[in-house]
Amino acid sequence: MSDLSQKDVINWASFKNINVYINEKKVLSDININFHYGENILILGPNGSGKSTLLKLLNRSIYPIATNHSSFKLFNKENINIWDIRKKVGFLFREMEQRIDNGVNLYDVISSGFSGIFNSRYSSLLSEREKVKINNLIKEWELNNIINNEFQSLSDGQKRRALIARAIVYEPNILVLDEPFSNLDIKSNLILNHNINKLINQSVNIIYVTHNLECILPKTNRVILIKEGKIINDGSPYELINTKIISELFDIQVKVIEQEGYWRMVPLNN
Template identity: 30%
Template sequence: MKRQLIVEITNVSAYREDLQVFDDLSFCLQPQQRVAILGPNGSGKSSLLKLISREIYPVVRPNSYVRLYGSETVNLWELRRKIGLVSHDLQTGYTPYSTGLEVVVSGFFGAIGAHTHLQPSPQQLDEARAAIASLGVSELEERMYQRMSTGQQRRFLLARALIHQPELLIMDEPTAGLDIGAAFQLLTTLRQLCRAERSLLLATHHVEEIIPEIERVVLISNGKILADGPKAEVLNSDNLSRLYGLELRLQQSRGWYRLSW
């Protein structure tokens, strides 16, 4: 039996404000698939994720659509239960005076920060604390978000993304702004999360962030997909030199990659 695609993008054009970011873009994502979207800054990685999370919409035209779970019309509340998102935009836009616990609880309501009219149930509080504990930051749950390190903030946003046990986890530049220790810790957590039966979509411009569990890699530049396929076939020196416009050499060790020139 053929499995329903989580994401099906076909012949899509899209804009962010007055800038066209895609023209005739096609992309799909299957259940339990782990995919890295790799490209330089401004290549369209974040815009692709925003198409999926319904933050931007495609131009309406014949034979062009974005389908999530087989439908072009998706209830946003239902979508939030199926897709967990961690992004730099979300992190920098968060209400600074929220506590760590409030950050996670806000995910039940699709809110950014604490709001007095949103009252979590005892069960929701228990589930939020369980997600926080699973990421090893329980001692910080009463600390204000603005007083946390970037790495600590990122872990609370990840807990927020996980409270519904989503089928798809989207990570946009997951280690941006993190020091080496915090980056390693976060990537280790992502590897652990890949053991569950969920899909992972990771957007990055660093091959070092492509964890061994990633199976498929998509190379994107100027809103165009340059290559899409199994990691072992797509990640090579020639493709990455073309992607970044430099003479690059790719090295691989025990499932991890790094670039040199």
């Protein structure tokens, strides 16, 4: 992973007056925001607020409504090839798990990061350099003992680690994660948290979505709050993750507690 210390004020994504409709329903409204190198960004909000939709704009699986007053740029380009994006940005979306057929083994899932296709026939066509990269990822993400297992037989934590390994085969400097910690038990959560922090230490910028304060990565340095399709606040964790703001965001009275970079909330009696 390359050192991004010289790029910490450069935009890699720029949204200007962005609106998104899905099935004629407006799901994102008037999005004006920039993402910069050097940031680890949390997008936080209730279920159905538009968090995942915002991320899907980044991998071009969803497109905004184009107007004379709107623009959406990735790496300073309004038009960019999807494979060029994948070499710069790794993606993990939860629905990927459902797209993988029964019978596909873990090795073929990781190798599909190069081909885009979950099939052993394509794994056999990998270059020696690509095979070395996959073997290194298998070791780094502690998948050696299950590499030939069927993907759909694995635990949620193992699946998540495999799909992140798949997302970083091109050694991207940015990793986009949609609810990476959902449905994980305590051990799997801690292992994944540790591995993602290792990527951050290698200068990979993380942008991720959650609605659970306990899943906030300690090295998060920017928080974007989204509700009902609109960005309602943008700042540092210590500015925005507090009792008042979180209670208003989720429409519930809670107390927010932080300890050594980890967060949780507890309900307050009315």
